[in-house]
Structure formats: structure tokens, C-alpha cells
Amino acid sequence: MRIIIIGGHGKVALMAAPLLANAGHEVVSVIRNPEHAAQIKEAGAQPLVLDIEASDAAALASAFDGADAVVFSAGAGGGSPERTVAVDREAAIRTMDAAAAAGVRRYVMVSYHGAGRVNVVPEENSFYTYQQAKVAADEYLRGTQLDWTILGPGGLTTEPSPHHVAAAAATVAQAAASDTSTSRELVAEVIAAVLSEKRSVGQTLDFSDGELGIQDWIGQVAAGQLPGAAA
Numbered sequence: 508m509r510i511i512i513i514g515g516h517g518k519v520a521l522m523a524a525p526l527l528a529n530a531g532h533e534v535v536s537v538i539r540n541p542e543h544a545a546q547i548k549e550a551g552a553q554p555l556v557l558d559i560e561a562s563d564a565a566a567l568a569s570a571f572d573g574a575d576a577v578v579f580s581a582g583a584g585g586g587s588p589e590r591t592v593a594v595d596r597e598a599a600i601r602t603m604d605a606a607a608a609a610g611v612r613r614y615v616m617v618s619y620h621g622a623g624r625v626n627v628v629p630e631e632n633s634f635y636t637y638q639q640a641k642v643a644a645d646e647y648l649r650g651t652q653l654d655w656t657i658l659g660p661g662g663l664t665t666e667p668s669p670h671h672v673a674a675a676a677a678t679v680a681q682a683a684a685s686d687t688s689t690s691r692e693l694v695a696e697v698i699a700a701v702l703s704e705k706r707s708v709g710q711t712l713d714f715s716d717g718e719l720g721i722q723d724w725i726g727q728v729a730a731g732q733l734p735g736a737a738a
Contacts, residue, residue, distance in 0.1 A: 509533045509574045509704065511611075513559060513602055515552065516543040519617065519663075522569060522695035523578070524550040525720035529653025530699065534724020535574070537581075546559040560590075567605030570658040576613035576702055577606045577669075588636040596640035600647050614653040615701060617694065618645050619685045620675075620713050620738065645711070656701050659713035660694045661735060672724050673717025674733045682737035687715040699719060711736040 510527055512520045515536025526653070527534045528551030528558065534554040537559065557570055559581060571577060579602055583594040606614050618641050620665035626632050648655050660676070668690045675679040693716060700721045701707040706729035714724070714734045715727035 508576055508613075508702065509535065509657050510576045510578060511555075511571055511574045512536045512552065513577065513579045515547055515554065516540070517582070517705050518665075519691050519694045519698070520578075520580045521546070522692050523580070523698045525554040526699040526700070530591075532600075537570070538548075553565045559602065560593050562601070564601045564608065568608040569730060571602075571605055571609035571611050571674045574606075574609065576615065577593045577602060577611055578615045578617070578698055578702070580617045580698070582591060583637075592640050595637060596643045597706050598642075599628060599644040603648055603651055603653060606653060610625040612654045613702065614648065614651075616645060616648055616655065617698070618657050618659050620689070620715065621682060635668055638735045649711075654708045656707045656709075657711040658694070658697060658699055658701070660689040660697075661685075661715035662689060662712075663691050663694070664688050664716075666690045666692075668696055669716045669718070670696065671716075671718050671720055672697070673738050674719060674724055674728065675713035675736050677737065682713070685715070689715045701725065713737065730733045 510532050514520050515538045524534050534552035535555050536547045537555050537557050539558045541556045547554035579599055583591040645657050676685050702727055708724050728735045
């Protein structure tokens, strides 16, 4: 597959790119800063300098032409509320419209554990704008005709991947009480796993570090044996 990674210089994206390249995929990593191109190449991907915040859907669709999948792993990174909305909601939604316009069916969104279903924060909380932006983008994606998967990792860590996941808690209360620490390396592994996994299409998959094999987890969620996200 030809896979476009949005937010290609992010820590998760830099781990996902070599996994995908080593699996035989062609990886194009979208970056805003041309100075990051060398690092993208070292990760086995082709750099594409494109500012998603400033690009309209037509420009994005042109960039996606010929791709088989888009992975959205970008974020404003805790900047101003205005930029958070511009990147995490508005630019994210434009990439979905662009993928549809370019004929790219597969779309994987890297969101966060709970995404508005767990620990909904009050408006005065600094996390509020990000939460609302991600919730809006996720809901928009669910309403598209794309073959989408939404990934909800927990609190990200720099620990080595356990190569196994803990599935979502069955209820919001259980999820709120759970340790959702998640290795960034594990997130990269889950991205690589779901892209070619038809059983993950149409699923919101909350997860954290655990002891369940990734493929077994996806299969059990698809079969309704495990929750994909806290109800």
C-alpha cells in the first residue's frame, strides 16, 4: 500500500514509518518543516512538505492522489486553543474530505483513550479545547463513507512496547479508574496492524499496555467479545 502519514515528524509516526516500510509499504510522511526531511528518510519514508493547517481540501486531495490509506497522527501539541482547533479539528476534517475526494478509502485516526466518553473535563480545564476538537473530528469521521478506524491510546509513555494491549474497559466508570499508560511504540505497532486489518474497519479501539495479542484483540472486538471503547 501507499500510506500517507499526517504528522510525520511526531514520535509515534517516526516509529510507525519503519514498521510499515519494512512490511513492504510505500510510506509518505507529511511534515511542515523541511528541516525534518532527513529524519523522515532515515525512518524509511518519503518526506512531503505540506502545511495541513494552511492547506485547503483540494491541495490535500492532490497530495493524497494515488494513496491507499491515510493515517492522521498530527496535533497542535498543546499550543494555543485557536491552533488546537485549527489542527486537531478543522485540518483533521479537511484531510477526511480530501481522502474521499482523492478516492482513498482507508483512514486511520489516532485519537486518545476515551475521547469524550471518559473523564469529560469542564470548560475551564486546559484540556477542554483539545478534547472538544478531537471529539468533533472523531464524530465527523464516523459519519463519512471512509473505511475508518479510530485508535484511542491512553497516556503516552516512552517505555518500550510490551507488544500486547489491554482492551478498553467495559464501562466509563471502569475506564476512569484504569491505568491507561501506553507506549508510543505500541501505538505505532497498532497502527501498522490495523491498516491491513479489515476487522478493524468501523471500530473505535481504546487500548493501553497489556497482555493481549494485538490481532487477537482486534478479532475479539470485531466479534463483540470485547468492548472497543467504554460504553
